[in-house]
Amino acid sequence: MLELQGLEKRYATGDLALKGVSLQLGAGEVVGLIGPSGAGKSSLIRCINRLVVPSAGSVVFDGVDMGRQNARGLRAARRRIGMIFQEYALVERLTVMENLLSGRLGYTGFWASWFRRFDARDIERAFGLLERVGLAGMEDKRADALSGGQRQRVGIARALMQDPRLLLVDEPTASLDPKTSRQVMRLLLELCQERGLAAIVNIHDVVLATEYLPRIIGLRAGTVVYDGPASGVDQRVLTHIYGDEDWSAITRQIPGGAAQADETLAPALALQEAAA
Structure with a gap:
C-alpha cells in the first residue's frame, strides 16, 4: 500500500534530515515512529504526502508515485491520506461542525465550500463521527472552547471525513x-481497526508506543535503525536509537519485552549492524 525507497531530505540549511529511508506499510497496518528530537520523524511523515518535498527517493502510495503527480493528481492522492497534527490545526473561531466539514474540502467545489454549502450526507456523516469520537452534542x-483532548478528537474526526486509506499522525499525545x-x-x-486504515504514528512516548502500536520503526539521525515488533524494543535497541542511558525502567513497562526480546531482536540487530 505504501512503499518508500531511498527517501532523502536535505533542507536549504544543508541539514540532511532523512538518509535513504526505505520501508513498506501494508493495508490496515499501524506502526509507531520513534526516535530522538531531530531524528527526522516529522520530516518523514510530511514527505509522504509532500507537505515537504523529498530531495531524493520515491514515495508510492496505492500504486501512485507521489513525486510524479501534477497538481491535480497530487490533490486526488492526498484525499486518501488523512493528517492529524500535534497542535490540532483547527480553525479556532469556527465551530466543531465547521472544522469537521473542512475535511471534505478536497471533494467540494470552491464556491460551495466558500458559502459553506455542504452535502447533507457529509453533514450526517459528521454527526456520526462526532458521536463515535465521544463529542456528540458539541457540534456548535x-x-x-474545547480542551486539548477534545481538540485532538475533532482533529481525528476531521481526518476521517476525508475517507482516507492512510493516517499520518504527528505527536498526537504530546500536549x-x-x-x-x-x-x-x-x-x-x-x-483504524474498524475502518481498515493504515497509520504511521510519530510519538515520543516509548512506553505508550509499544503498548498500543504492534510494529515500531526507530529513526536515528535520519536513518532507520530498528524495524520490528514492539516486544523487541529492549535496552540495546533503545540505546541504539537514543544513545547511552539506563533504560531498565522503560523496558520493564514494555508488554512482553523481556520474555520475547531474544526471539524478536534479530531483524533489529541486522538493521543496526547495517547502519553502523
Whole structure:
C-alpha cells in the first residue's frame, strides 16, 4: 500500500534530515515512529504526502508515485491520506461542525465550500463521527472552547471525513495528560481497526508506543535503525536509537519485552549492524 525507497531530505540549511529511508506499510497496518528530537520523524511523515518535498527517493502510495503527480493528481492522492497534527490545526473561531466539514474540502467545489454549502450526507456523516469520537452534542461549540483532548478528537474526526486509506499522525499525545493520552491512542487504534486504515504514528512516548502500536520503526539521525515488533524494543535497541542511558525502567513497562526480546531482536540487530 505504501512503499518508500531511498527517501532523502536535505533542507536549504544543508541539514540532511532523512538518509535513504526505505520501508513498506501494508493495508490496515499501524506502526509507531520513534526516535530522538531531530531524528527526522516529522520530516518523514510530511514527505509522504509532500507537505515537504523529498530531495531524493520515491514515495508510492496505492500504486501512485507521489513525486510524479501534477497538481491535480497530487490533490486526488492526498484525499486518501488523512493528517492529524500535534497542535490540532483547527480553525479556532469556527465551530466543531465547521472544522469537521473542512475535511471534505478536497471533494467540494470552491464556491460551495466558500458559502459553506455542504452535502447533507457529509453533514450526517459528521454527526456520526462526532458521536463515535465521544463529542456528540458539541457540534456548535467553537474550537477555542474545547480542551486539548477534545481538540485532538475533532482533529481525528476531521481526518476521517476525508475517507482516507492512510493516517499520518504527528505527536498526537504530546500536549495531553497521561489519561487522555491513553484514551486518544486507544481511540486511534479502534478507528483504524474498524475502518481498515493504515497509520504511521510519530510519538515520543516509548512506553505508550509499544503498548498500543504492534510494529515500531526507530529513526536515528535520519536513518532507520530498528524495524520490528514492539516486544523487541529492549535496552540495546533503545540505546541504539537514543544513545547511552539506563533504560531498565522503560523496558520493564514494555508488554512482553523481556520474555520475547531474544526471539524478536534479530531483524533489529541486522538493521543496526547495517547502519553502523
